[in-house]
Amino acid sequence: MxxxxxxxxxERSRQAILTAxxxxxxxxxxxKVTMEGIAKRAGVGKQTIYxxxxxxxAILLEALRDRxxxxxxxxxxxxxxxxLRDQMTQVVEVFNDPVSAGYNSGLIAAAQSxxxxxxxxxxxxxxxxxxxxxxxxxxxxxxxxxxxxxAAADIVELLYAPLYYRFLLHTRPVSVEQLDLILELAFAGLxxx
Amino acid sequence: MxxxxxxxxxERSRQAILTAxxxxxxxxxxxKVTMEGIAKRAGVGKQTIYxxxxxxxAILLEALRDRxxxxxxxxxxxxxxxxLRDQMTQVVEVFNDPVSAGYNSGLIAAAQSxxxxxxxxxxxxxxxxxxxxxxxxxxxxxxxxxxxxxAAADIVELLYAPLYYRFLLHTRPVSVEQLDLILELAFAGLxxx
Amino acid sequence: MxxxxxxxxxERSRQAILTAxxxxxxxxxxxKVTMEGIAKRAGVGKQTIYxxxxxxxAILLEALRDRxxxxxxxxxxxxxxxxLRDQMTQVVEVFNDPVSAGYNSGLIAAAQSxxxxxxxxxxxxxxxxxxxxxxxxxxxxxxxxxxxxxAAADIVELLYAPLYYRFLLHTRPVSVEQLDLILELAFAGLxxx
Amino acid sequence: MxxxxxxxxxERSRQAILTAxxxxxxxxxxxKVTMEGIAKRAGVGKQTIYxxxxxxxAILLEALRDRxxxxxxxxxxxxxxxxLRDQMTQVVEVFNDPVSAGYNSGLIAAAQSxxxxxxxxxxxxxxxxxxxxxxxxxxxxxxxxxxxxxAAADIVELLYAPLYYRFLLHTRPVSVEQLDLILELAFAGLxxx
DNA sequence: GTTTAAACGAGACGGTACGTCTCGTCTTCCC
DNA sequence: GGGAAGACGAGACGTACCGTCTCGTTTAAAC
Numbered sequence: 001m002x003x004x005x006x007x008x009x010x011e012r013s014r015q016a017i018l019t020a021x022x023x024x025x026x027x028x029x030x031x032k033v034t035m036e037g038i039a040k041r042a043g044v045g046k047q048t049i050y051x052x053x054x055x056x057x058a059i060l061l062e063a064l065r066d067r068x069x070x071x072x073x074x075x076x077x078x079x080x081x082x083x084l085r086d087q088m089t090q091v092v093e094v095f096n097d098p099v100s101a102g103y104n105s106g107l108i109a110a111a112q113s114x115x116x117x118x119x120x121x122x123x124x125x126x127x128x129x130x131x132x133x134x135x136x137x138x139x140x141x142x143x144x145x146x147x148x149x150x151a152a153a154d155i156v157e158l159l160y161a162p163l164y165y166r167f168l169l170h171t172r173p174v175s176v177e178q179l180d181l182i183l184e185l186a187f188a189g190l191x192x193x
Numbered sequence: 194m195x196x197x198x199x200x201x202x203x204e205r206s207r208q209a210i211l212t213a214x215x216x217x218x219x220x221x222x223x224x225k226v227t228m229e230g231i232a233k234r235a236g237v238g239k240q241t242i243y244x245x246x247x248x249x250x251a252i253l254l255e256a257l258r259d260r261x262x263x264x265x266x267x268x269x270x271x272x273x274x275x276x277l278r279d280q281m282t283q284v285v286e287v288f289n290d291p292v293s294a295g296y297n298s299g300l301i302a303a304a305q306s307x308x309x310x311x312x313x314x315x316x317x318x319x320x321x322x323x324x325x326x327x328x329x330x331x332x333x334x335x336x337x338x339x340x341x342x343x344a345a346a347d348i349v350e351l352l353y354a355p356l357y358y359r360f361l362l363h364t365r366p367v368s369v370e371q372l373d374l375i376l377e378l379a380f381a382g383l384x385x386x
Numbered sequence: 387m388x389x390x391x392x393x394x395x396x397e398r399s400r401q402a403i404l405t406a407x408x409x410x411x412x413x414x415x416x417x418k419v420t421m422e423g424i425a426k427r428a429g430v431g432k433q434t435i436y437x438x439x440x441x442x443x444a445i446l447l448e449a450l451r452d453r454x455x456x457x458x459x460x461x462x463x464x465x466x467x468x469x470l471r472d473q474m475t476q477v478v479e480v481f482n483d484p485v486s487a488g489y490n491s492g493l494i495a496a497a498q499s500x501x502x503x504x505x506x507x508x509x510x511x512x513x514x515x516x517x518x519x520x521x522x523x524x525x526x527x528x529x530x531x532x533x534x535x536x537a538a539a540d541i542v543e544l545l546y547a548p549l550y551y552r553f554l555l556h557t558r559p560v561s562v563e564q565l566d567l568i569l570e571l572a573f574a575g576l577x578x579x
Numbered sequence: 580m581x582x583x584x585x586x587x588x589x590e591r592s593r594q595a596i597l598t599a600x601x602x603x604x605x606x607x608x609x610x611k612v613t614m615e616g617i618a619k620r621a622g623v624g625k626q627t628i629y630x631x632x633x634x635x636x637a638i639l640l641e642a643l644r645d646r647x648x649x650x651x652x653x654x655x656x657x658x659x660x661x662x663l664r665d666q667m668t669q670v671v672e673v674f675n676d677p678v679s680a681g682y683n684s685g686l687i688a689a690a691q692s693x694x695x696x697x698x699x700x701x702x703x704x705x706x707x708x709x710x711x712x713x714x715x716x717x718x719x720x721x722x723x724x725x726x727x728x729x730a731a732a733d734i735v736e737l738l739y740a741p742l743y744y745r746f747l748l749h750t751r752p753v754s755v756e757q758l759d760l761i762l763e764l765a766f767a768g769l770x771x772x
Numbered sequence: 773g774t775t776t777a778a779a780c781g782a783g784a785c786g787g788t789a790c791g792t793c794t795c796g797t798c799t800t801c802c803c
Numbered sequence: 804g805g806g807a808a809g810a811c812g813a814g815a816c817g818t819a820c821c822g823t824c825t826c827g828t829t830t831a832a833a834c
Contacts, residue, residue: 008779008831031306036820045781050822108361109302113224118363126362147381154374157355157364165354168301168361169319170311181347188340189382201800201810229789238812243791394784394826417692422815431786436817494747495688499610504749512748533767540760547744548736554687554747555705556697557736567733574726575768587805613794624807629796 004051016042017049018063025060026099030106057110057117060103065124074132080140081183084159087133088179091160095167095174108168130156147191158186197244209235210242211256218253219292223299250303250310253296258317267325273333274376277352280326281372284353288360288367301361323349340382351379390437402428403435404449411446412485416492443496443503446489451510460518466526467569470545473519474565477546481553481560494554516542533577544572588631595621596628597642604639605678609685636689636696639682644703653711659719660762663738666712667758670739674746674753687747709735726768737765 020041024033033056039046053059075083094100107125111118134152141148146155162182166174213234217226226249232239246252268276287293300318304311327345334341339348355375359367406427410419419442425432439445461469480486493511497504520538527534532541548568552560599620603612612635618625632638654662673679686704690697713731720727725734741761745753 005778008777010779010830013780029306034820035822039781043781045779045783046822047782047824048780051779105305109305111363112298112302112361113222115363122362122364126364130364150374150378154378157358158351158375158378161354161358162350164362165350165357168305169315169357170304170308171315171319171323171350181343182351185343185347185351185382186378187382189378189380197810198808201808203799203811206811227789228791232812236812238810238814239791240793240813241811244810390784391782394782396785396825399785415692420815421817425786429786431784431788432817433787433819434785437784491691495691497749498684498688498747499608501749508748508750512750516750536760536764540764543741543744543750544737544761544764547740550744550748551736551740554691555701555743556690556694557701557705557709567729568737571729571733571737571765571768573768575764575766584804589806592806614796615794618807622807624809625796626798626808627806630805 009052010048013042013044013048014052017044017053017059018066020044021056021059022063022067022103025103025106029102030056030060030109055110055114055117057107057114058120060107061117061120061124064103064107074136076136076139080136080143080145081187083136084133085179085183088159088163088182089176091163092174092176092179095163101167105168130160133160145191147189155186159183202245203241206235206237206241207245210237210246210252211259213237214249214252215256215260215296218296218299222295223249223253223302248303248307248310250300250307251313253300254310254313254317257296257300267329269329269332273330273336273338274380276329277326278372278376281352281356281375282369284356285367285369285372288356294360298361323353326353348379352376395438396434399428399430399434400438403430403439403445404452406430407442407445408449408453408489411488411492415488416442416446416495440502441496441500443493443500444506446493447503447506447510450489450493460522462522462525466522466531467573469522470519471565471569474545474549474568475562477549478560478562478565481549487553491554516546519546531577533575541572545569589627592621592623592627593631596623596632596638597645599623600635600638601642601646604682604685608681609635609639609688633695634689634693636686636693637699639686640696640699640703643682643686653715655715655718659715659722659724660766662715663712664758664762667738667742667761668755670742671753671755671758674742680746684747709739712739734765738762 017038020038021033024037024041035046035049035056038044038056038059039049042049049059053062075086077083094104107117107121111121130153133156137146137152137155140146141152159182162178163174166172166178172178210231213231214226217230217234228239228242228249231237231249231252232242235242242252246255268279270276287297300310300314304314323346326349330339330345330348333339334345352375355371356367359365359371365371403424406424407419410423410427421432421435421442424430424442424445425435428435435445439448461472463469480490493503493507497507516539519542523532523538523541526532527538545568548564549560552558552564558564596617599617600612603616603620614625614628614635617623617635617638618628628638632641654665656662673683686696686700690700709732712735716725716731716734719725720731738761741757742753745751745757751757
């Protein structure tokens with residue numbers, strides 16, 4: 001009935017669950033990870049999991065947020081295109097690393113049938129990164145390096161979408177070559193004349 | 194052991210299964226559809242399903258291919274941007290229609306943990322449409338309406354990716370406004386000078 | 387992997403399963419009873435059955451043991467032949483009652499292809515009754531009413547075997563007339579001279 | 580609908596089915612033999628089996644009848660007890676041979692839930708042998724070697740029942756020692772005084 | 773320092789769906 | 804038209820997880 005009291009929560013168990021979830025997701029793949037498996041690996045009762053998380057996706061989401069933190073500062077060398085390439089290269093690497101690719105595609109898959117997960121992904125994963133990028137773009141706009149009649153967020157979308165497109169549709173591998181292409185095409189139209 | 198003989202296959206059962214799968218996917222959602230449910234609805238033994246399809250995603254994929262057919266010709270009015278907007282508007286509508294959105298996001302979700310499904314989606318759904326679009330773009334390139342130093346397929350990616358991005362990441366609704374923005378930005382850089 | 391812990395066992399479920407098994411065996415017949423049917427009738431998950439019993443025969447065996455209990459004392463009026471007729475008449479009745487005949491022949495049939503069941507039938511059903519009868523016979527032997535150069539257990543076999551013979555081979559109906567015949571023939575040779 | 584016409588029946592198929600049934604019953608055990616397995620082994624369509632036999636037990640029964648034939652003459656050396664021991668020893672051997680024991684116990688098990696099988700076993704297996712034995716006993720009765728106020732068939736029952744008892748109830752192994760005991764006890768009462 | 777209530781591990785429970793197996797029927801094509 | 808081959812509807816099999824529900828057993832705040 002009543003909600004559990006977070007003050008009395010056992011941090012050791014919480015960590016064990018997050019760790020177990022991450023490990024299992026690395027060893028198998030998101031779709032094959034089960035609540036039961038996480039509980040067993042973490043040495044934890046199933047109830048303890050269900051008390052604090054509604055789904056395995058929620059656990060992984062928290063695990064990622066917990067483990068990630070920071071590192072999402074956007075570089076500013078003055079050269080917007082170079083900075084973007086720099087940052088987007090990291091995304092390419094994440095999408096090409098089997099381990100983190102597993103998390104990401106699994107979570108996005110789960111989001112397709114679970115609005116809560118969808119919202120959490122946007123709020124905690126996507127939105128913050130978009131904002132960092134948008135902020136850097138705004139600086140470039142003020143510096144006259146980028147058209148300023150377009151919302152920065154829309155530019156972010158235009159740049160990152162092709163990476164997600166290949167990543168999720170599995171048409172072609174996400175790659176640095178793709179990156180160059182995207183930047184070339186986008187900035188052909190974005191550069192003020 | 195041996196593969197079943199397709200010549201002896203019962204077409205009535207095949208149709209019943211495809212129909213049942215589509216209906217159930219409309220009434221509930223892809224993730225909640227089960228092999229058992231399809232069998233019951235189709236009035237068919239489970240073995241008959243497993244004999245011909247490896248997964249519910251495969252059934253739906255075949256159902257979509259079977260039901261779709263045609264309709265994939267790309268208009269050519271001479272105005273490439275108008276033609277693209279026309280065609281992409283249909284995609285926006287598909288992504289906004291609860292029924293077909295269910296199929297699509299469900300299948301793409303399934304593809305994240307099943308390479309066979311991923312391949313089938315690319316081969317039978319994505320690739321044909323990409324090609325139609327690319328062909329239209331090539332005409333425009335030859336007509337000097339579009340930069341011809343860029344592969345048509347890459348342009349397709351640049352245009353469609355933002356739609357999939359919003360559709361799968363659930364950041365913002367896919368919309369016609371988004372369409373205009375994409376076209377505006379893309380063609381700012383794609384128009385030969 | 388590990389065995390389940392009997393302390394945590396739910397007695398209500400156990401009873402429901404035993405009852406359901408007995409009822410179904412009465413309504414249909416042993417061969418038509420299924421694990422699934424028992425689970426449904428008992429309002430119980432199939433796993434709960436498989437956790438505690440290896441087969442439907444094992445369930446019925448436990449049900450019979452549980453429901454039977456007592457009633458297995460052998461009368462002793464001083465007249466060994468009368469006492470035997472009395473007791474054996476009960477067996478005749480069991481073999482002629484459609485309900486209990488179903489259990490018994492079904493279980494014995496199951497025993498033909500399942501050594502565990504065979505052992506359980508001997509240990510928990512047959513052996514105890516044989517012993518009761520043998521004990522009564524030993525008293526008669528000490529009283530000089532029955533030859534004492536023959537093991538009591540062998541006499542029990544000689545007496546009961548013809549009942550089982552007709553019951554399992556379905557040659558002729560088991561009957562009280564048969565009983566008189568058996569006793570007459572057996573005691574013609576068993577009476578000391 | 581209509582009965583199949585036995586004249587057009589393929590004897591090769593019939594033989595192949597009987598042989599396959601016997602072989603499978605030897606390799607595995609009666610309970611594990613399936614119609615499907617027999618059809619495959621015999622290189623025969625399932626329909627061909629179902630056209631001519633109602634159950635696997637019926638097949639085996641026919642196979643046994645077909646293969647057995649004759650050999651069931653009862654010896655007559657003038658010594659009724661010796662002749663009985665001789666004949667019953669063969670039964671003991673059958674019950675102790677893993678292969679034939681499998682057929683017999685399997686068929687008797689099947690008979691418990693299938694009256695047709697039960698009837699067929701009595702008519703084609705049990706009854707003929709009982710009659711042979713009874714005939715020999717009648718000769719002994721006329722020779723004044725056996726009480727003639729008891730039906731020969733009832734004596735047969737008294738003698739053979741204990742063998743079946745041990746065979747089907749698996750209490751103790753059927754053995755030649757048991758035979759001596761039975762004969763000793765029975766003839767103590769059967770010998771005219 | 774005890775009390776005490778909530779979180780915990782463990783895992784049994786009622787369920788649902790899985791993918792496989794066998795049943796007995798139906799269909800197709802061959803001889 | 805019988806037979807081989809095998810697809811079919813049906814449904815039980817035994818397993819895996821689901822999410823809920825007891826069980827004692829810590830464990831940390833309240834007394």
